[in-house]
Amino acid sequence: MNAHAWAEVLQIDDGFRLDDVDPDSTPGYRGRKADGVHDLKKGIEELSVLQERLFAESRVGVAKDAVLLVLQAMDSAGKGGIVRHVVGGVDPQGVALTAFKAPTQEELEHDFLWRVAKRLPEPGFIGVFDRSHYEDVLIGRVRELAPAAEIERRYGAINDFEADAAASGIRILKVMLHISPEEQKSRLMERLERPDKHWKYNPGDVDERLLWDDYMAAYQTVFDRTSTPAAPWHVVPANHKWYARLAVQELLLAALQGIDPQWPTADFDVDAEKKRLAAS
Amino acid sequence: MNAHAWAEVLQIDDGFRLDDVDPDSTPGYRGRKADGVHDLKKGIEELSVLQERLFAESRVGVAKDAVLLVLQAMDSAGKGGIVRHVVGGVDPQGVALTAFKAPTQEELEHDFLWRVAKRLPEPGFIGVFDRSHYEDVLIGRVRELAPAAEIERRYGAINDFEADAAASGIRILKVMLHISPEEQKSRLMERLERPDKHWKYNPGDVDERLLWDDYMAAYQTVFDRTSTPAAPWHVVPANHKWYARLAVQELLLAALQGIDPQWPTADFDVDAEKKRLAAS
Numbered sequence: 007m008n009a010h011a012w013a014e015v016l017q018i019d020d021g022f023r024l025d026d027v028d029p030d031s032t033p034g035y036r037g038r039k040a041d042g043v044h045d046l047k048k049g050i051e052e053l054s055v056l057q058e059r060l061f062a063e064s065r066v067g068v069a070k071d072a073v074l075l076v077l078q079a080m081d082s083a084g085k086g087g088i089v090r091h092v093v094g095g096v097d098p099q100g101v102a103l104t105a106f107k108a109p110t111q112e113e114l115e116h117d118f119l120w121r122v123a124k125r126l127p128e129p130g131f132i133g134v135f136d137r138s139h140y141e142d143v144l145i146g147r148v149r150e151l152a153p154a155a156e157i158e159r160r161y162g163a164i165n166d167f168e169a170d171a172a173a174s175g176i177r178i179l180k181v182m183l184h185i186s187p188e189e190q191k192s193r194l195m196e197r198l199e200r201p202d203k204h205w206k207y208n209p210g211d212v213d214e215r216l217l218w219d220d221y222m223a224a225y226q227t228v229f230d231r232t233s234t235p236a237a238p239w240h241v242v243p244a245n246h247k248w249y250a251r252l253a254v255q256e257l258l259l260a261a262l263q264g265i266d267p268q269w270p271t272a273d274f275d276v277d278a279e280k281k282r283l284a285a286s
Numbered sequence: 287m288n289a290h291a292w293a294e295v296l297q298i299d300d301g302f303r304l305d306d307v308d309p310d311s312t313p314g315y316r317g318r319k320a321d322g323v324h325d326l327k328k329g330i331e332e333l334s335v336l337q338e339r340l341f342a343e344s345r346v347g348v349a350k351d352a353v354l355l356v357l358q359a360m361d362s363a364g365k366g367g368i369v370r371h372v373v374g375g376v377d378p379q380g381v382a383l384t385a386f387k388a389p390t391q392e393e394l395e396h397d398f399l400w401r402v403a404k405r406l407p408e409p410g411f412i413g414v415f416d417r418s419h420y421e422d423v424l425i426g427r428v429r430e431l432a433p434a435a436e437i438e439r440r441y442g443a444i445n446d447f448e449a450d451a452a453a454s455g456i457r458i459l460k461v462m463l464h465i466s467p468e469e470q471k472s473r474l475m476e477r478l479e480r481p482d483k484h485w486k487y488n489p490g491d492v493d494e495r496l497l498w499d500d501y502m503a504a505y506q507t508v509f510d511r512t513s514t515p516a517a518p519w520h521v522v523p524a525n526h527k528w529y530a531r532l533a534v535q536e537l538l539l540a541a542l543q544g545i546d547p548q549w550p551t552a553d554f555d556v557d558a559e560k561k562r563l564a565a566s
Binding site: 284 | 342343366370377379383416471474475478479485486487489492495549550556559562563566
């Protein structure tokens with residue numbers, strides 16, 4: 007299956023129900039783990055070439071395109087692994103990664119999109135949001151961090167914001183990594199069992215876990231309200247880490263293939279420069 | 287040779303003369319290219335583990351250490367390759383890369399260190415400057431972009447700035463990649479001969495190349511005036527790309543080994559959390 011066809015399989019449709027997705031499934035891919043690991047390595051090369059071309063176009067000022075990968079998920083679903091093993095495969099010079107934490111006091115004094123707008127990728131870059139403005143309608147909703155009317159307002163504000171970003175040349179790729187609560191329990195338990203993983207564990211993770219159904223309902227509302235043609239959502243089953251990484255890589259490939267960046271042609275006289283250089 | 291001994295070989299001494307460095311040499315390393323490529327791969331693993339520990343310490347708030355790699359060089363000396371093949375080997379989550387361009391109007395309205403201070407790495411991060419505040423005493427001096435008295439002032443200002451940064455916990459590692467003018471000519475010619483490399487070529491590169499001796503003199507002054515115990519300079523012969531990458535990796539390893547980050551111990555009751563998680 008090519009990257010575009012795969013992207014379509016993972017892109018959610020009208021009437022999409024998160025409940026219907028099996029976190030153990032591997033939609034669009036018939037291979038098993040060993041195949042997936044092999045294909046991930048192969049895909050990195052293609053991704054790297056496309057990324058370099060995108061970067062090159064922007065360096066000489068002929069491109070306005072960028073890609074923005076938005077990653078959302080419950081704790082331990084594998085966002086970090088995507089960043090390391092997929093995004094980490096391309097040249098760091100062309101990547102703009104932002105890990106959004108709980109907002110600072112200064113950030114809280116502005117609209118929730120203020121800090122996000124500042125981190126949109128410039129032309130030529132692959133921007134990656136590890137968490138994002140969606141936290142403001144996920145934990146924001148579940149934990150009632152803002153009045154209900156404000157939460158309601160945010161869905162529309164997000165759609166307007168993303169439509170503007172898309173119009174400016176940013177291909178927005180929104181991904182929810184979907185794990186089962188059983189898989190999360192096993193991953194969190196591993197963090198507790200390994201002293202070198204204790205730093206990744208936070209007692210608050212269990213508090214959020216106890217609200218699993220509320221979070222899934224908040225995600226469903228996000229999908230219902232903010233999956234737009236300009237910025238569609240993709241739900242990636244993520245109980246198999248190898249599959250999730252491969253799938254996100256394919257989504258990035260499809261986005262870059264859609265842009266189809268080309269090596270820029272020289273805006274100088276190549277032969278004249280060769281002579282000048284030879285004489286120098 | 288271990289990383290510390292190697293770092294000492296590359297760190298410049300009192301009385302250091304750039305003229306005495308052979309850009310073709312491979313100080314501290316007896317192997318050849320195939321060995322170097324192999325050792326680079328091996329070193330990435332050690333670097334990754336140390337980097338993850340550094341990052342882990344900061345995530346739980348027990349560390350104040352960071353590393354800052356400052357890369358300076360003539361065009362085509364291989365800064366980009368260092369970023370891609372050395373820095374690119376560690377988890378992007380722990381890297382803060384800044385490529386400094388010609389200053390914007392807003393940046394010009396501030397002191398030359400204003401934009402640099404904002405990009406110092408936070409605890410837990412490896413910061414990388416691809417070009418830096420040293421441009422302000424390199425091209426700044428050669429092209430007389432500021433009055434002579436202001437250029438003079440900057441050396442002291444840099445030392446004070448870097449001493450403060452070091453005191454706050456940032457290990458500063460300053461590296462000049464040193465190529466010969468003949469090697470640069472050959473690399474620039476390759477960029478002209480390959481259409482997929484044209485975007486990396488800029489006619490201005492030849493203009494700067496014609497001022498080679500002036501640049502070398504400006505670098506010598508930088509070394510004389512700004513190599514301090516808190517922020518020493520290292521000159522890495524860079525005609526062999528494989529050597530330069532390996533050497534910078536060793537410098538990073540030495541810096542991280544000096545910090546000696548440890549997996550943080552849990553600040554929660556592990557057994558109690560296991561029970562709470564099991565019951566969830």
